Amino acid sequence: MKGLRTRRRGGEVGPLEFEVSSGEVFAILGPSGSGKTTVLRMIVRLEDAEGEVRLDGEDLWCLQPHILRRKVALVPQEPVVFSGTVFENISYGRLLQGRNLRQEEAVELLSVCGLSEDFLKKPAAKLSTGEKMRVCIARALANNPVVLMLDEPTAALDPSIGAKVLRAVFAYMRQRSGAVVLVTHRVQDALSFGERALIIRDGRQIAIGEIPAILHTPEADFLKRAHD
Amino acid sequence: MVGRGEYVVLSWEGVFVAALMGAAALVYTLIERLRLGREAGVGMVRAFVQLLAAGYAVGWLMRRQVAYANLLAVCIMLLVAILVVLGRLREQRFYGKTRAVVLGLVLGALPVLLVAIVGVVRPKPLFDARYLIPIGSMVISAAMNNMTQVLNRLHAEFVSNRGEVEARLLLGATAAQAAHPHIRASVRAGMLRVLNVLHSVGLVHIPGMMTGQITGGVRAVHAAQYQIVIMYLLMSASCFAGIIAAKSAAAAILSNERVNL
Numbered sequence: 001m002k003g004l005r006t007r008r009r010g011g012e013v014g015p016l017e018f019e020v021s022s023g024e025v026f027a028i029l030g031p032s033g034s035g036k037t038t039v040l041r042m043i044v045r046l047e048d049a050e051g052e053v054r055l056d057g058e059d060l061w062c063l064q065p066h067i068l069r070r071k072v073a074l075v076p077q078e079p080v081v082f083s084g085t086v087f088e089n090i091s092y093g094r095l096l097q098g099r100n101l102r103q104e105e106a107v108e109l110l111s112v113c114g115l116s117e118d119f120l121k122k123p124a125a126k127l128s129t130g131e132k133m134r135v136c137i138a139r140a141l142a143n144n145p146v147v148l149m150l151d152e153p154t155a156a157l158d159p160s161i162g163a164k165v166l167r168a169v170f171a172y173m174r175q176r177s178g179a180v181v182l183v184t185h186r187v188q189d190a191l192s193f194g195e196r197a198l199i200i201r202d203g204r205q206i207a208i209g210e211i212p213a214i215l216h217t218p219e220a221d222f223l224k225r226a227h228d
Numbered sequence: 229m230v231g232r233g234e235y236v237v238l239s240w241e242g243v244f245v246a247a248l249m250g251a252a253a254l255v256y257t258l259i260e261r262l263r264l265g266r267e268a269g270v271g272m273v274r275a276f277v278q279l280l281a282a283g284y285a286v287g288w289l290m291r292r293q294v295a296y297a298n299l300l301a302v303c304i305m306l307l308v309a310i311l312v313v314l315g316r317l318r319e320q321r322f323y324g325k326t327r328a329v330v331l332g333l334v335l336g337a338l339p340v341l342l343v344a345i346v347g348v349v350r351p352k353p354l355f356d357a358r359y360l361i362p363i364g365s366m367v368i369s370a371a372m373n374n375m376t377q378v379l380n381r382l383h384a385e386f387v388s389n390r391g392e393v394e395a396r397l398l399l400g401a402t403a404a405q406a407a408h409p410h411i412r413a414s415v416r417a418g419m420l421r422v423l424n425v426l427h428s429v430g431l432v433h434i435p436g437m438m439t440g441q442i443t444g445g446v447r448a449v450h451a452a453q454y455q456i457v458i459m460y461l462l463m464s465a466s467c468f469a470g471i472i473a474a475k476s477a478a479a480a481i482l483s484n485e486r487v488n489l
Contacts, residue, residue: 047486067400069398074398076394
């Protein structure tokens with residue numbers, strides 16, 4: 001990402017510049033309202049933005065947005081499921097491309113997200129918020145994205161198994177040489193899962209580097225204060 | 229006794245008696261403190277003025293029988309319909325609203341009207357005001373009412389289901405794919421009202437045109453024949469206008485494959 005910034009007036013975000021390597025979990029860290037979600041939305045073109053977003057040298061913004069979003073998946077903070085069963089939800093992205101999702105694939109994706117095969121036939125709307133979030137992650141993975149972006153996933157996931165689910169998802173992406181961008185306002189999440197982090201405040205890039213070293217820089221002091 | 233082909237000419241006293249009934253209903257709403265008095269009063273006055281003006285205008289056009297003037301009258305009706313729909317959708321702010329309304333009415337109502345005149349009624353002269361104006365007004369107003377309802381619902385669908393629409397887009401749906409469930413819900417909501425009328429027509433409700441023809445001395449079966457044709461035309465105009473407007477509005481709201489609301 002190069003020179004990434006919003007085009008709107010008011011609540012501007014950017015310019016931002018960062019790189020994510022394949023197999024990496026990259027954290028975007030900042031307090032609530034700092035523009036983290038906007039960064040993700042800009043990348044997948046849900047927000048009008050300028051700059052450059054490249055994937056292995058390919059300019060992603062030259063692609064039609066729906067093609068871009070099949071390569072770069074975003075799971076929003078609020079899990080939204082469609083009417084129908086969990087299987088219908090998970091296979092939605094594939095059906096859009098005229099391809100079917102085999103049941104074994106769906107079972108594998110559910111198991112990565114810590115859900116059993118029994119969930120396949122359940123109506124998605126009747127699941128708990130945490131279960132919906134896991135279905136949303138499985139649904140995003142079904143498109144075989146090269147980059148998976150998760151917006152504050154721990155907010156919706158049950159704390160007891162949230163960390164386990166995320167580790168399994170990150171391992172799944174790593175196996176496929178995919179990258180993960182994890183947006184969080186919790187320093188602990190960045191420390192637990194991230195390898196490198198970008199810190200933003202009021203839409204501006206404050207620091208970028210390895211975790212935990214970056215968290216000990218003076219620029220990151222405000223995060224520690226917020227955390228304490 | 230009134231024979232076939234003849235009709236009873238209403239006196240102004242008769243109109244006054246009917247107005248008294250309207251006024252009585254108005255007073256009743258005031259007694260019940262329903263706060264409908266102003267709207268009902270204005271509505272009664274507007275209906276009187278507008279219908280009387282329409283009566284004189286159609287009478288004038290029928291006496292002149294100038295095709296261009298008749299077609300111009302249809303264009304004016306269409307223009308007024310566009311303004312009425314835009315007025316009713318004043319609070320629904322979205323990009324591409326005017327284009328959707330214009331496309332819906334022009335592409336939804338005009339071809340149906342053309343088929344009605346050229347293919348069904350086939351009057352001589354072809355653009356006879358006696359047929360063109362009343363049939364045109366029915367077709368345009370059916371399209372107008374259905375389109376208003378469809379666009380109103382579509383806007384509400386996008387506002388209340390923004391998360392769902394974005395979730396579809398994020399999974400790689402095109403704008404048309406993401407909008408489809410909401411277009412379907414909106415068009416269905418609009419069409420159900422029209423289809424309900426089709427189900428009950430003739431059983432309880434004898435529509436205005438058939439009633440008018442029967443009271444005007446036309447044979448009841450011929451009046452029914454006309455009404456059947458009109459019902460089909462109204463259904464198709466409503467359907468075409470609703471779908472075209474909904475698709476156009478959805479394409480504008482989801483232009484660049486993002487929700488622009």
